[in-house]
Amino acid sequence: MAHPDENILRRVTQGDEVAFAELYNYYKGPALRFSISLLKDEEEAENMIQDVFVKLWIKREQIKPDHNFSSYLFTCLRNMAFDYFKKVEKSEQLRKQFMEGMMLAGDEEKEEKERRISLVQSAVESLSLKRKLILKLNIEEGKSYQEIAEFLRISKNTVKNQLVKAKQILREKVDVATA
16 A cells, blocks of 8 residues: 555544555554564554554544654654553552562561460470470370370379460460560
8 A cells, every 4th residue: 555645544534444444554564563662572562553543543533634644653652652661660660569568568477476486485484394294295296195194104184184274374474475
């Protein structure tokens, strides 16, 4: 197709879809190459070409057939590319802020977990030797009440009572410290 003349542009402004298709087909290749050179992303460049031609069709009455359409089109594409870069930069900033927030939250969670572990260890240290030993055998070594009773030569009921009291003391001390 030859370079679109004022007649084709005038027909486009009047809503002639055939004239618009001619205009699109003429400029599609150069516009795509220009957009790819700016964006370095063929898919995004194709999307931008589609967007600019949709906007041109919507605002076709504003096209001035006696003006340089080529300059107008490439200026629109350049401006859309700038808008795209701003959007990408904003998106990158938001992603970075989100990641920083996640890291801070992770650090805070880690600090809170370490603080709670320290509280539990401190509470365990405050238990009597007998309760501490029974608790250790039950929790760390996974021994049953019966196994602990046989190992320490005490009744199974004593083991149970000591564990109940030890856990109650731990709960109270940790709850008081976190309140």
